[in-house]
Amino acid sequence: xxxxxxxxxxxxxxxxxxxxxxxxxxxxxxxxxxxxxxxxxxxxxxxxxxxxxxxxxxxxxxxxxxxxxxxxxxxxxxxxxxxxxxxxxxxxxxxxxxx
Amino acid sequence: xxxxxxxxxxxxxxxxxxxxxxxxxxxxxxxxxxxxxxxxxxxxxxxxxxxxxxxxxxxxxxxxxxxxxxxxxxxxxxxxxxxxxxxxxxxxxxxxxxxxxxxxxxxxxxxxxxxxxxxxxxxxxxxxxxxxxxxxxxxxxxxxxxxxxxxxxxxxxxxxxxxxxxxxxxxxxxxxxxxxxxxxxxxxxxxxxxxxxxxxxxxx
Numbered sequence: 001x002x003x004x005x006x007x008x009x010x011x012x013x014x015x016x017x018x019x020x021x022x023x024x025x026x027x028x029x030x031x032x033x034x035x036x037x038x039x040x041x042x043x044x045x046x047x048x049x050x051x052x053x054x055x056x057x058x059x060x061x062x063x064x065x066x067x068x069x070x071x072x073x074x075x076x077x078x079x080x081x082x083x084x085x086x087x088x089x090x091x092x093x094x095x096x097x098x099x
Numbered sequence: 100x101x102x103x104x105x106x107x108x109x110x111x112x113x114x115x116x117x118x119x120x121x122x123x124x125x126x127x128x129x130x131x132x133x134x135x136x137x138x139x140x141x142x143x144x145x146x147x148x149x150x151x152x153x154x155x156x157x158x159x160x161x162x163x164x165x166x167x168x169x170x171x172x173x174x175x176x177x178x179x180x181x182x183x184x185x186x187x188x189x190x191x192x193x194x195x196x197x198x199x200x201x202x203x204x205x206x207x208x209x210x211x212x213x214x215x216x217x218x219x220x221x222x223x224x225x226x227x228x229x230x231x232x233x234x235x236x237x238x239x240x241x242x243x244x245x246x247x248x249x250x251x252x253x254x255x256x257x258x259x260x261x262x263x264x265x266x267x268x269x270x271x272x273x274x275x276x277x278x279x280x281x282x283x284x285x286x287x288x289x290x291x292x293x294x295x296x297x298x299x300x301x302x303x
Contacts, residue, residue, distance in 0.1 A: 015201070016210060018122065018124070019119070019122065019209065020122075023122065046200070047197050048200050070203070072208060073209065074201075075203045
């Protein structure tokens, strides 16, 4: 069965301070199909931090990504953005988005 | 789910995993602390055993050797047991705190495994360090058949003990990354004080 070509995943993750994001970003970059990863921290607490993890590539496996994050102690709070197909389509501005 | 301690299929992978564990829970630092503290204990306790035997007029060295070995075994067991229980309690509490804030079961993550691995390493270090310290001090007594003079063996053992204490001080100095000799002198002083008090109290 064709699963569709997953190209981009953006996750909101709550993770422990260790393993730190340098180690985590390297681990994610070794996953199958990953072309690039970005992890941005937007909140730090006593034991944990909130991270926005953006992964882009070809034939990404959401399962492998989520397993790796959980294995490193993180909890996926939400899937904030996804893109799939032959090319990545950015979100399009609509009338509702006007300020 | 099976809570396996380590998952690896080759030695480099195993080493990488240990390095990873060390990064997560800082095993090297706490093992270093336990090592210094307990080796120090081992050496000083053995100084006590030797001084006691010497002052009691024991010249048959098989007696301080047996007492020394028995003491080092007891210290080793005490270190192993004590560290295992305290470290398990502390690490479990830490993990529980992390689970409370992250809202997920951390026991089968790399953090949970690192935590359990740390307990084992630290317990072994804590058990071996005092036994090792004691055994080093006893070496001159083992060489009795070569030295052939019990009093000289006692003196050499005392010297070895002071040397080990100084070495331990240097190790601590290296950890602190400054004042190597200062630390050496401080640990050496502990040995001298122990010997001096024993002799003052034991003098007839």
